[in-house]
Amino acid sequence: MVMFLKGIGLLLLFFILGLWLVSPSLTQGNNRERNFLTRHYDSKPKGRDDKYCERIMRQRQLTQPCKDFNTFIHGDYPSIKAVCGDRAGKPYEEGRFRKSNSPFQVTNCEHRGGSTRPPCKYRATPGFRYIVIACEHGLPVHLEKTTIAK
Incomplete structure (x- = not known):
């Protein structure tokens, strides 16, 4: 019985250790995803003119310095996230990035x-x-560039 409890305790210890080692990488991926969303995602823009850019760049704190x-x-976030998979994206530049199969509405x-x-x-x-993006753990984390829709 004591050996059995020691075995369970050892398994529990390895499980907790595993969670501790894995969680920082998941948190980092989520932080990078949040950073991507802050810098490059606006689902429903109000206008898409110069005043829009000035307002959203200021709101997203991208003006210190300009x-x-x-x-x-x-558009909708699930469509952007889907570019990280084969259904809506394909490898680009030796697989370092993913290019969307369909164009997105964007504002530069x-x-x-x-x-x-x-x-x-x-x-x-x-x-x-x-859009050409980098993905980690199936999440968009970096916008590399956009290319003209033909």
Whole structure:
């Protein structure tokens, strides 16, 4: 009976140790996903003009200093996440990234120049483009670039 309890205790110890080792990598992936969403995702933009870019870049804290260029992807998050799988994306650049099979509605916000300190002025360019993203654990974590939808 004592050997049995020692065996269960040892298994429990390995289980807890395993959770402790795995959880930081999962948390890091979720933090990278949240960072991606903050920087590049806006499901329902209000307008897609210069004022939109100036407002959202300020709200997302991308203006300390003024970021030169940023792209916001619009639509539903499950469609973006699906690019990480074979149903909606394909390997790109030797498998380092995934390219969407379908274009997404996007807004590019480009700093108009001048001071890199706020208030930042941006020029908006709306359009439809394929997205090229990096994924970790099936989650989008980095927007590498977008390509023109043909």
